[in-house]
Amino acid sequence: MNNDEIKAALTSKSRSAKLERRGKIISFLCIALIVIAVFAIFAFVAVRGIATFVGTKVTLWNFLSKTAWAPGTTDASGVPKLGALPMITGSFGVTLLSALLATPFAIGAAVYMTEISPKWGEKILQPVIDLLVGIPSVVYGFIGLSVVVPFIRNTFGGTGFGILAGTFVLFVMILPTVTSMTISALKAVPRRYREASLALGATRWQTIYKVVLRSATPGILTGIVFGMARAFGEALAVQMVIGNAALMPKNLISPASTLTSVLTSGIGNTVMGSLENNALWTLALLLLLMSLAFNLLVRWIGNKGAMK
């Protein structure tokens, strides 16, 4: 080998170093793509959603507080009838009610699994929860439509469609999410807490209630918020059982609508760029912002309640 060749071999990068560089760049591009996608989603939906208020007589306050949703028609003063309050009420109604219903069941099941009968829980309850997570949402919707809606119709009268039916369907859908997060919160409570409490003469229930549940509260809250986020964003299962009437819900069994149900049934029937269409994108923006808010809430609970 002459000097030039040796010099070239020593000063240029080895095959390995080139490979390393290429690998690092490729994997970085993948991660960059995901971040760009997140920004693009927010940007595109926001541009469409804000267009509703630009150059029209619709104001944000009217949009959020009026109850008449009839895109394409205007009221006496020429303002388009775009009041999203019925959908907002519907969305929050089903979300809060289903979380309220699911929480005691989820905590009960999680306590049973971690504190009372871990063996039975591990063998039966854990697979049951895993399977419930895996069932597609349209199947829940179909069962809601063919079992829950007729049941409500026969028991309470009316059509059976409405917030109550949506609540039942969402209850079963978010139950596994909340339960499995509560289980991990309970498992994170150190064993010595329980031992200390039992050594003081407390019964098992006193230990669970006064020690274990108290110290797992932040984790349990996080689970509930995650469940609510899932319920708020669920589209098809709810759309199938809620009745799809953009009216203020009078009671739990009158047909109602949610942000997601109006979106799924409406986007295909409006012309891109029209006010009716833009109003739907505003609803999508609202959904996006709510999911962001749930995210922030989870973070806040996590920071506030972290065990030090």
Added chain:
Amino acid sequence: MNAKTADKIATGTLRAIAGIIVLILASLLGYILLRGVPQISWHFLTSPSKAFAAGGGIGIQLFNSLYLLLLAMIISVPLAMGAGIYLAEYAKPSWQTDFVRTAIEILSSLPSVVVGLFGFLIFVLQFKMGFSILSGALALTLFNLPLLTRNIEDALRQVSFAQREAGLALGLSRWETVLRIVIPEALPGIISGLVLGAGRVFGEAAALIYTAGQSAPALDFTNWNPASISSPISPFRPAETLAVHIWKINSEGIQPDAAAVSAGASAVLIIVVLLFNFLARYLGQRLHKKITAS
């Protein structure tokens, strides 16, 4: 009330709650399988659906679901691999990394209908792909990427650091260490993550309604030209999947046997998802045994 009685009552209540949850799942599965399985026949699984008459099948929808799943996985797995490797191996703890993690978390918690609408705006309208399998696969990729990335990152992190040190000590670059040592070791975890993700993608409908479309044109299974609209492997044709079909016939369908068809289709959907679940467990354990010395 005395403490011991309270303890007994509480234990009883908790036991009842656990029982109720098991009962809910049992009745859900029982209902779907009892009503749906009698509908399933070779004819039902292979013949095309009918819009107005009874006796339609789900053949095309089933094929579309599988094909769409395949395409979505082909696109999302390499991306998630790259992203997972970067997060597990290269990213240093800093605010930039935190930011990336937050972005992934937000993407994973977005409602799937919003992801679908974004896909409609970008892929269907902006890129002019129309309602097509390709648009659907890209939307599903967005839906699948965050969870898959997190799965892969976790699997890679489980690999002990000594393995990496051994690779580096032998003179391998970090990238080679990851490809040759860390990934094979983490493979069981990665595979079960992939299969679970596949189950999730297979049952997804909200992200597909406005991307892959709601119609299932007839397919000619002798035509293998990917550019032809009637070819089963064409990525440019609209494709209604099984999950979308169930939603569609229940919300706006007019078939006289809509209930029977959706019961059968639901049963097929659940059976496939259950298969994916068992497969994930089985493959994970099997691979672990085969690759490691244990």
